[in-house]
Amino acid sequence: MNSEAARVSTTGRTAKARKTLLGYVPMESPFYAFHPATRLILFIFLGVIPLFIFIPEVNIFLLLINLALLRWGKVDVQRLKIYMPIIFTVAIFMFTVVILAPGRDPSYTPLEVLGITVFYQPVFFTFAAYWRLIAMLFGTILYFSTNRERELLVGLRALRLPFVASYVVGLSIRAAGMFMEDFRIIREAEQARGLDTKAMRFSDQVKLYMMYLIPLFSIALRRANEISNALFARGYTLTGRTSTGQPRQDYIRSTYSYSKRDFVAIVVMVVVFVATGLAQIFFDIFAIEHSPLNILLRQALEIPS
Amino acid sequence: MTKLITVEALDFVYPDGTPALFDINLENETEEFIAFIGQNGSGKTTLSKCMNGLLKPTKGRIIVDDLDTRQRGIIKQLVTKVGYVFQNPDHQLFNRSVWAEIAYGPNNIGLSQSEVKERVIEAAQVAGVHDDVFDTHPYFLDKGLRQRVAIASILALRPKTIIVDEPTTGQDVRQSIEVMNFLKRLRDEEGHTIIIITHEMRIVADYAERTVVLGQGRKLLDGPTREVFSQPEILKQTFVEPPQITQLGQALVEEGLPHDALSVEEMKAAFKKNSAE
């Protein structure tokens, strides 16, 4: 049998990255030396810790750590450019809202900036909230840029998520992938019928998205039937009962193992997390009043504390 | 015979950097019946999508009836010249009734209500879609009828060239013959040029007068089907084999059998002739 022929049907380019639902992950990365559970814990760590921290400088520092980890992890920076629009849009949105609708409180200090009245406290508050959000966002981006769906599921199961739940998560991810592919083909088919999306009014474009539901659901309904047949044929029972009566093994999880690296990383993360949490909850160390920038600005603007 | 589509030195590279087509040159005229063959990934679908403007050339150009596909904002004009029927009818049925489906295209190009109505009735008739299903939701129709509704919705735009992606996949013998005869009628009676993208060589031999063979983004062969199937060594490069009966003849060429028989009937006639000599 000619195995050369077996490889021909893929496109000729060399794979520099692996494709996942949300984008690409690098072919090689120092992150892969860690167990998926450790990587998932890192995600939780980087994603949740900003919630304890309301000092913008510290969150910006966390953001820089994220960026450094992205570089270290060999993530292709080009691919991150797609997140730029979100970052700017969120900033514009948040600051516009706080300028136009700052809320009322007698302790707010009004400032005149370019002819508009702006209140210092809510603006700084928004500034701090913004960086917290971005730090959390980049924690998420880091995770999804260095982990495939398979590692997410193994990580979840390692953290004791039951098999059925992890299977449902997996199926949802797969379904989302199929959905997106169908969506792309449907858009092409519409174009082939003379639909010129660029020449449409915005309200029509919105209505268009509603229309996509019809073929997407037709296809999804037909597929759902086929998928359930395929599951039946693989002997899957919701109760988790197996045909030999033996307990169900987790083969994929068994292909990963923990090493010293993992223990060290997990211990460090847990310690830092707990310490930060306790510091904030009991001693309010990361409160916004402790931000050096805040202190400086208040001094400069002569705002009483 | 007027020229319909002219493809000149076409190169196409996907946005992610994958090259798909290299230096393709092609022309078609009215009333042709053409088959595009080649293994998956050879560029058949990419080429077809360039021809109807869904994809813009990276290099080179495509002229459809005096329109250069690289221009912006000409989708509405292009779809009235080149129609594309997708492989899975479900991807193209976006409306809640058959009538709305067939009217979708004419509505998009801005025809008046009375013109739209005229187009729908005409297209439905040609495609064999009866008026008693006009109010039915396409989801509930059987596959053959859904395919005909999809074709009718393209016909309503009256394109001179119609590209059909895999018309006979998953169909049985009777259904395949029905759809292929229908496409043949569209060419014979209505003057359309039909281009089919297919993997079924028997269908190509029975219906396509001209065959274009693509392999790894290049055009390997382009000519009368008979001539194309006489070159199995080139076809092999793109993992295509001529129909079994053609191969039978090619294996016994030295004993007098034809190297380009397209059907069992032709082989029978050739055998008789050979024996008479």
Next chain:
Amino acid sequence: MDPAIVFRDLQWRYEHRKNFALKGINLEIGKNDFIGVVGPNEHGKTTLVSAISGLIPHSYNGIYKGSIEVFGKKVFDSDALELATNVGIVFSDPESQFTAMTVEEELAFGLENMGFELAKIRERIEWAAEITLIQDLLDKSPYDISGGQKQRVAIACVLAMDPPIIIMDEPTSMIDPLGKNLIFEILRRLKEASEHTLIVVEHNVEQLAPLADKMLLMYEGLVDRYLPTKEFFADPSYLQARGVLAPESTEFVQWLIAEKALPASIDLPLDLAGGIEATHQALQRRSSS
């Protein structure tokens, strides 16, 4: 030897349909036979194989009469796990059969459902991947592989579970020619090994006929013809009227026999090589007479 599958007057009507899809099937399928199932669409091919795998009646609602026994046990009385252990089935859409995140997970899933230990799971995965030539694809995700490759993964999943009966319902209809050839190559290997009862529904008679021991024609919900392959193709016009075309070489050689260019006692060829050989004989006879 006891037959693997026995149908006793099986009838089935899908819920919401007027007519019975299967109108009374009486059939015996022998152990380790390779059966090719052909016939027009909507005449009962898929329903027939769904009844063997247990999808009918366990996954569909409708009216069930008569019985099917797989290795002596009634399908109606078996549960999904028992059925999956005995009967593996591969469907025609490669996309819908791929529900995991990578090929390796896909293969492991069915084996985990069986409750095998880790070592056995690994062994089975390696073995199935080798037969279906997907060893290089184990770490890939569904977005990175073609339809033909996904279909081979589906076949590997079934093989890994090693059921004694394997059904394939139009496995190549959505696959390109190269993929088709690879799948038929796998079928050829399985046939040679002769360790499974294989039931393959196909429209591609040309590649199916050379492999099948017997061919079954489903027409209007009944078993219209069930014969060893060469006898099956004896009456081409009968078959054509029922939407089944013989391989072109077979058809041509039958004509040669009818024209007395070949003796009627000749072994009817089912593939190109056989057709060339027979035609060559006929040409020799002509030139020598």
